[in-house]
Amino acid sequence: MKNTRYCQTVNTNGRSRASLLRFIRQLMHIETVAEYRIPNRVHKLINRLLVESFSDYPLERSYYKLLPQFRYLVWVGEDLIAHMGIEHRVITIAGIPARIFGLIDLCVASSYQSQKIATSLLQQIEELGTTSGIDFLMLFADDPRLYTKNGYHRVANLCRWMMVDEHQTLGVGEESMSDCMMVKQIGIQTWQDGTVDLLGYLF
Numbered sequence: 317m318k319n320t321r322y323c324q325t326v327n328t329n330g331r332s333r334a335s336l337l338r339f340i341r342q343l344m345h346i347e348t349v350a351e352y353r354i355p356n357r358v359h360k361l362i363n364r365l366l367v368e369s370f371s372d373y374p375l376e377r378s379y380y381k382l383l384p385q386f387r388y389l390v391w392v393g394e395d396l397i398a399h400m401g402i403e404h405r406v407i408t409i410a411g412i413p414a415r416i417f418g419l420i421d422l423c424v425a426s427s428y429q430s431q432k433i434a435t436s437l438l439q440q441i442e443e444l445g446t447t448s449g450i451d452f453l454m455l456f457a458d459d460p461r462l463y464t465k466n467g468y469h470r471v472a473n474l475c476r477w478m479m480v481d482e483h484q485t486l487g488v489g490e491e492s493m494s495d496c497m498m499v500k501q502i503g504i505q506t507w508q509d510g511t512v513d514l515l516g517y518l519f
């Protein structure tokens with residue numbers, strides 16, 4: 317998978333916050349990496365960032381329930397400063413299949429927040445999805461602000477999913493997720509009312 321390097325104009329004389337942000341962005345390296353290629357050393361860094369970002373994150377692994385298919389990792393030098401996991405899946409909406417990218421565990425290290433790094437990652441996955449035949453981007457978030465700003469909206473469909481906890485399948489859940497489920501249409505298929513079958517675990 318590809319590596320991309322952020323290149324923006326840097327005002328080396330500037331001491332303002334804006335020029336500092338531009339400088340950081342020039343140092344930033346966004347990596348898109350397939351899960352199976354991530355070495356243990358990097359899984360440890362991912363775990364550390366996730367534990368710092370989410371209060372209830374498991375201490376010993378780099379995923380909450382199951383492995384994503386690929387991830388965006390943002391580096392400044394050897395420091396991992398942001399993360400987003402991606403689930404590539406077919407779901408059904410009112411019985412109609414749709415291809416989705418599910419966004420998982422998006423986080424930015426606290427000292428790098430409010431610099432549009434998460435927004436950049438959302439833009440990157442949208443570009444990739446648009447050129448890869450993806451119908452919808454989808455995520456579950458209690459706080460909608462970042463996503464609303466980036467064109468996502470909440471949906472209230474009844475959802476069906478495979479319940480997984482600590483590496484055990486517990487059954488099938490069915491519930492509306494109107495307080496956290498968000499989608500963004502990026503293909504020609506439009507979102508419909510009706511049951512959403514996630515055809516897998518709730519990411």
Ligand SMILES: CC(C)(COP(=O)(O)OP(=O)(O)OC[C@H]1O[C@@H](n2cnc3c(N)ncnc32)[C@H](O)[C@@H]1OP(=O)(O)O)[C@@H](O)C(=O)NCCC(=O)NCCS
Nearest residue numbers: 369422423424429430431432433434435457459460461462
């Ligand atoms: C949410 C988060 C990824 C945003 O990263 P970021 O690079 O600072 O985001 P951007 O600079 O692109 O956008 C910032 C906007 O996101 C929104 N935002 C802030 N915290 C947020 C949160 N926890 N959830 C959703 N949106 C949030 C605000 O509108 C913010 O605007 P502001 O800086 O003017 O207040 C980052 O705050 C974070 O890692 N938080 C901890 C982990 C988390 O809650 N992740 C979301 C899981 S769904």
